Amino acid sequence: MKKIIGICDLHNDPELGELTAKRPLGSVSFLGRYGLIDFTLSNFSNSNIDRVYILAKNGASRLRKHLGNGAIWTNNTKRGFVGLYLNEKGLANPTFNTDISNIKENLNINDIDFDYAIVAPSYMLASMDFRPIINAHEASEADVTVIYSHVDNADSDFIRCDKLKVSDDGSIAKVSKNLGRSANADISLDTYIISKKAFKKLISDSSKVSELYSIKDMINYYIEDESLIVKGYRFEGYVVPILSLNKYVEHSLDLLNYHIRNKLMLPEWPIYTTTHNTPPALYGRSADVENSFIANGAIIKGRVRNCIISRDVVIEKDADLRNCIIFTHSQIGKGVKMEYVVCDKDAKVSNVEKLIGKEDEIILIDQGARV
Amino acid sequence: MQTKNKVVAMILAGGKGTRLESLTKKTAKPAVSFAAKYRIIDFPISNCANSGINVVGVLLQYESAELDAYIGNGEKWGLNGIHCLMSTLAPKQTEKGANWYKGTADAITQNIDFLDKANPEYVLILSGDHIYKTSYTQMIQLHESSKADVTISVIEVDPKEASRFGIMAVDKKDRITEFQEKPKVPKSNLASMGVYVFSWKALREYLIRDDKDPESEHDFGKNIIPQMLKDKKKLQAYRFEGYWRDVGTLASLHEANMDIALDKAGLDLYDEDDSNKIYTEDVYSVPQYVGKKGSIRSSIANQGAIILGDVESSVISSGALIESGAKLTRCVVMEGARIRSGAKIHNAIVAPYVDIEEGRQINLGSDEVVLVSK
Numbered sequence: 063m064k065k066i067i068g069i070c071d072l073h074n075d076p077e078l079g080e081l082t083a084k085r086p087l088g089s090v091s092f093l094g095r096y097g098l099i100d101f102t103l104s105n106f107s108n109s110n111i112d113r114v115y116i117l118a119k120n121g122a123s124r125l126r127k128h129l130g131n132g133a134i135w136t137n138n139t140k141r142g143f144v145g146l147y148l149n150e151k152g153l154a155n156p157t158f159n160t161d162i163s164n165i166k167e168n169l170n171i172n173d174i175d176f177d178y179a180i181v182a183p184s185y186m187l188a189s190m191d192f193r194p195i196i197n198a199h200e201a202s203e204a205d206v207t208v209i210y211s212h213v214d215n216a217d218s219d220f221i222r223c224d225k226l227k228v229s230d231d232g233s234i235a236k237v238s239k240n241l242g243r244s245a246n247a248d249i250s251l252d253t254y255i256i257s258k259k260a261f262k263k264l265i266s267d268s269s270k271v272s273e274l275y276s277i278k279d280m281i282n283y284y285i286e287d288e289s290l291i292v293k294g295y296r297f298e299g300y301v302v303p304i305l306s307l308n309k310y311v312e313h314s315l316d317l318l319n320y321h322i323r324n325k326l327m328l329p330e331w332p333i334y335t336t337t338h339n340t341p342p343a344l345y346g347r348s349a350d351v352e353n354s355f356i357a358n359g360a361i362i363k364g365r366v367r368n369c370i371i372s373r374d375v376v377i378e379k380d381a382d383l384r385n386c387i388i389f390t391h392s393q394i395g396k397g398v399k400m401e402y403v404v405c406d407k408d409a410k411v412s413n414v415e416k417l418i419g420k421e422d423e424i425i426l427i428d429q430g431a432r433v
Numbered sequence: 434m435q436t437k438n439k440v441v442a443m444i445l446a447g448g449k450g451t452r453l454e455s456l457t458k459k460t461a462k463p464a465v466s467f468a469a470k471y472r473i474i475d476f477p478i479s480n481c482a483n484s485g486i487n488v489v490g491v492l493l494q495y496e497s498a499e500l501d502a503y504i505g506n507g508e509k510w511g512l513n514g515i516h517c518l519m520s521t522l523a524p525k526q527t528e529k530g531a532n533w534y535k536g537t538a539d540a541i542t543q544n545i546d547f548l549d550k551a552n553p554e555y556v557l558i559l560s561g562d563h564i565y566k567t568s569y570t571q572m573i574q575l576h577e578s579s580k581a582d583v584t585i586s587v588i589e590v591d592p593k594e595a596s597r598f599g600i601m602a603v604d605k606k607d608r609i610t611e612f613q614e615k616p617k618v619p620k621s622n623l624a625s626m627g628v629y630v631f632s633w634k635a636l637r638e639y640l641i642r643d644d645k646d647p648e649s650e651h652d653f654g655k656n657i658i659p660q661m662l663k664d665k666k667k668l669q670a671y672r673f674e675g676y677w678r679d680v681g682t683l684a685s686l687h688e689a690n691m692d693i694a695l696d697k698a699g700l701d702l703y704d705e706d707d708s709n710k711i712y713t714e715d716v717y718s719v720p721q722y723v724g725k726k727g728s729i730r731s732s733i734a735n736q737g738a739i740i741l742g743d744v745e746s747s748v749i750s751s752g753a754l755i756e757s758g759a760k761l762t763r764c765v766v767m768e769g770a771r772i773r774s775g776a777k778i779h780n781a782i783v784a785p786y787v788d789i790e791e792g793r794q795i796n797l798g799s800d801e802v803v804l805v806s807k
Contacts (some may be wrong), residue, residue, distance in 0.1 A: 093720045095736065318722075327719050335536075337715030341702035342469040342733040342748075349730050355720040358470070358736050361703060 066196060067176040068106035068114040070099065070371075070424070073161040073276060074252060075185045078307045080426055081406065086121035088184035089128045089305065091389050091407070093317060094357035094372040096335045097128045098304060099184040103135040103144065104333045111180065112142030116128045117164045120149040134334045162268045171262055181277055182253040187313065188301040189331045193409060195255060204293035206281055208234055209253040211297050216240055216247035219302055219309065219378050224250035224282070225372035230295040231269055237282045248294070254281060260290050300325035311404060311424050314370055314387055318353050340373050343361040348379050364394070372407075389429075403427060438488045440573060441553040441633075442481045442744040443544070445537050446561030447467035447494030448472055449524075452682045455806040456784055461496045462681070463561030464503060466767045466785065468693045468702070469750045472503065473680060475510075475713040476566070477559045482510040483709050484569040488551045491561070493523040494533065503714070510712045522547060523600055536651030542640040547635065556636055558629040558653065564689050565677040566700055566709050573630055574670045582635040583661060585609065586628035588673045598624035599654050609668035612658055626673060629653065635666065638789040676700040687782055687802040690748045690765045694733050716751050726757050742772065750785075759789075780803050 075087040078246070082090065088099030099116075104229055106114050114135065118125055118168025132144025147168040152159025161181075165171065178199065179190050190209075199207040210226050213219070220240050226238035226248045240247055256264065256278070264280045271283060284290040300322070302313045319324045340359030345351065350365040359374035364381030369388065376393040377383065383394065384401045392405045402419030405411065406429040414433055419425035427433055450462025457465065463474035467767065474491070481489050489512055493500055500521070507511075507519025522544050525534050534540035541548070541558070548556060557569055576584035587601050595616070602611035602620040611620060624635060639657050643649050649656045676699040680686040692698035702711060718737025723729055729744040737751035742759035753770040755761065759772040767785040774780065775792040780799055783789070784806035796803045 065521045095720050164517045187767045320724075323722075324717075332717040334717055339710055339715065341711070342735040343721060344696060344703060345729045345732045345734070346696070351723040351729060352727070354723050356723060356734070357720060359703070 063180060064196060064200070066111050066192075067109040067174060067179050068103075068115075068192075069181045070102050070106070070116045071161045071181050071183055071277065072099075072115060072125075073119045073159070073164065074183055074278060076305050078304070078310055079406065080428055081307060081310070084121070084429065085124040086118060086184075088116075088118075089121065089124045089312070090304075091372055091387075093314060093357045096333060098187070099125070099128070100333050100335045101187055101189070102114050102182050102184050104331070105182070105188070105190045105192065106180070107135045107137065107334060108331050109190075110319055112137050113176075113428045114142075114144045115169065115360055116144065116146045117161050118148045119159055120148070120153060121165075121234075122146060128336055131337055134336060142415075143224075145154075158273060160274065161227060162265060162277060162280070162323060163273075165265060171258075176258055178258070179256045179426065180254070181256060182251075182423075183431060186251050186253060186306045187326065188297070188299055188324055189249070189328050189333075190253070190297060190299060190301075191331075192255075195297075198295055199255040199257075199293075202232060202293050203291065205231075205257050205290040206284065206292045207255040207295050208281065208292060209255070209295050209297050210248050211245060211251055211253045211301050213249050213301075214226060214245050216249055217242040217245045219305075219313075220247070220249045221305065222297070223303060224252070224278075226250050226294060226298075232293045232295075234285050234292050234294050237285055248296075251297060251328045252278060254278075255295075256281075263290065280323060306405065306424065307424050311387060312404065312421070315368060315385060320354065338373060347380070364396075367368065378412075392427075400425075406431070409433065437522065438551050438553045440478075440484075440555045440557055440569075440630075441487045441490065441548060442487040442559055442569075443541055443548075443549045444477050444489065444491045444498060444556040444559045444561050445490050445540060447497070447534055447540060448562065450562065450681065451684065454666050454683060454688075454804050456683075456761040456782070456804065457496075459496060459499075461493070461500045461561075464496075464500045465680075465686070466750055467564065467686070469678070469733050469748045470692060471711060472714045473564065474500070474504075474561045474566050475711055477508045477561060478504075478507075478512070479711040479713075480514055480565070480567050480569060480759075481557075481559075482648065482712065484567075484573075484644050486557065487512070487514070487517045489519050490544060490547055490551070491521045491557070492534065492544070492647075493521050494540070497521070497523045497790070509714050518551070524560075527615075536649075536656075537653045538640060538649075538657050539651035541636075542609055542644050542651070545637065545640065548637070553633050556631045556633050558627075558631065560679075561628045562680055563626065563628075563677060564680055565675065566711065567673070567770075568709065572628075572673075575671050576630040576632075576669060579606075579669045580667060581630075582632055582666040583658070583673050584630040584669040585624040585658070586673045587670045588626055589679055590624045591650065592619065592622045595619035595622050595624065599627075601625055607670040609662065609670050612654075614654060618710060623670060623672070625654065625658075626653070626677060627679075629658075629718065630671075632713055635661075640719075665716040683782060683804055684802050687763075687765055687780070690782075691746065694746055694748050695731055718751050723758065725730065727755070741801045742774075 134344040136142040149164040225240035346363035349362045354369045363379040364377040378396040380397045389407040392409040405427040407428045446463040450457040513520040517681040600613045642790035678689040727740040734749035735751040741757040742755040747764040750768045756774040758774040765782045769786040771793040778795040
């Protein structure tokens with residue numbers, strides 16, 4: 063049987079301004095009940111990958127709070143695990159805080175018993191079964207497989223992602239930065255299958271090539287220097303990256319659409335997440351809710367349209383929310399009107415009449431703020 | 434070394450619950466769904482956890498497998514810690530033969546070994562089908578300070594209803610002087626809740642005596658308590674205040690659900706204070722979604738419910754799908770049920786995974802609660 067480890071690599075996750083000032087992107091709330099990292103971790107679980115290494119750049123305590131002991135994503139809790147690794151030296155020296163330095167600091171690749179490692183970030187939102195990809199990787203005799211998607215929204219949703227030129231034999235001929243000059247492109251999902259031998263080589267070569275290089279940089283390096291066979295695997299499912307606050311809102315609200323939701327949330331592919339023993343959502347007599355996700359523990363007395371309401375949120379009577387995302391434990395007071403607002407957790411909005419943002423000008427209310 | 438456990442709770446969860454009709458055809462009553470997310474037994478188990486009781490035995494009999502799997506190692510209620518023991522106790526074969534539990538007291542008698550091993554000072558006897566939020570600490574303190582042999586939790590009921598209950602007559606110090614089972618002429622309005630704190634020594638003695646009595650029905654209310662009264666043991670009443678419901682019938686189960694949906698239960702599930710939280714299983718479901726033409730008012734709905742129709746004064750469980758054009762009033766929709774387009778239902782409990790066909794009308798205009806099942 064093939065031995066596979068999952069590496070959830072958070073080092074390359076983008077920053078979303080204030081929203082990620084105090085937490086890594088992976089622990090940012092999503093659809094009112096998930097953390098973004100849940101998708102990657104559930105992809106591992108559902109693909110029967112029971113040994114998972116999370117490489118964190120920072121924010122380990124926030125992540126640890128979300129992850130608990132990791133048992134939620136683990137099948138056999140004795141044999142499997144979800145480990146969280148942080149390069150503490152890297153915190154003082156962010157330039158050198160790479161995924162490779164994290165691995166070197168915390169793990170000894172030689173000692174880990176595996177045939178293939180899957181390296182995936184948390185910002186690339188998809189429900190992905192790794193099993194057929196591993197089979198394809200094995201059959202192709204590649205050292206590294208880069209998972210990519212052929213997209214028709216490269217000019218809007220995949221800016222600055224890696225654009226690939228894939229040869230007819232499946233090998234990757236060229237990598238470049240996607241500047242969004244055309245809508246159709248093969249875009250790397252920043253997700254890789256790496257054979258153990260290649261992984262060892264990658265780690266050892268990195269010291270010679272550059273201390274600043276990440277796993278992704280090294281793979282791109284091999285694509286040019288051809289000392290490893292790097293092939294592509296075209297993933298056909300729904301995928302979007304979370305690259306900015308505006309895109310975070312746009313892609314979150316997109317999922318209110320049943321047809322889009324059904325592409326990401328697959329019936330045989332549960333997304334596991336930390337649970338909090340919150341009671342069911344409570345709707346008051348004056349509740350008026352349309353096209354929204356409502357998480358448990360929420361108390362809704364006002365008007366809510368095209369919104370995502372998280373756990374334990376209170377929406378008071380006559381409040382009127384459109385296209386908003388409200389994080390855990392925030393309260394929106396009587397009569398407050400809001401559009402295109404992301405309200406971070408524990409905030410209280412009651413002293414303003416109106417907060418009106420736009421699709422491309424999202425208003426962010428900070429964690430714990432009183433507005 | 435055997436750790437001393439001051440209090441061990443024993444939860445009686447073996448009943449068939451025939452009055453819940455087909456809801457309990459394949460499910461033990463305590464495992465029946467409640468308030469969109471919970472199962473009835475979550476309430477007494479969470480109360481134990483929140484009272485700092487570490488050892489909990491759950492007596493199972495009818496359809497024990499599902500409830501046994503649900504209870505597991507107690508992790509859902511945090512009862513899997515180093516000093517905890519959560520144990521499901523179904524009837525078993527022993528050197529004396531194999532026996533069903535013949536009554537509530539017999540269920541405990543057959544598990545004397547379990548209690549001896551836990552070695553408690555007090556045994557808390559609970560029912561697995563009561564909805565209430567409490568800490569048992571005060572009741573145990575009263576039992577201790579009053580030096581009683583048994584303390585019985587009582588609740589004031591409407592004097593007109595008193596003849597439906599086991600009624601306790603008490604003196605000025607709330608010592609129980611008389612017990613009347615469903616009396617025609619009640620001597621008080623204090624009804625027994627079927628919640629007892631026994632001193633283990635006294636209980637052990639009475640269980641063994643009762644076991645030898647061929648006339649006994651081996652029931653706490655009918656045999657153990659009357660015998661202790663007769664023997665002039667110290668029986669103390671503990672006055673429970675707050676919301677408490679026995680949900681043994683369809684009507685009472687429906688009513689208690691409505692109390693929560695209409696936010697008038699006095700059983701605050703939304704309490705800011707976490708120390709009395711009711712814990713339960715969280716299912717891995719998609720988020721709850723209310724559709725473009727959906728509406729939901731005066732209701733509760735759990736994670737994974739999809740509401741595309743019109744919902745008022747109802748309880749919608751996980752995985753339930755209310756299609757557009759469906760209309761529900763005063764309904765308790767259990768897990769995975771599907772109400773198709775145009776169906777109209779009033780005052781009903783819809784059993785798990787029932788599929789209601791398009792346009793069907795059920796119980797409209799009726800005050801009687803009906804069960805809709807497969």
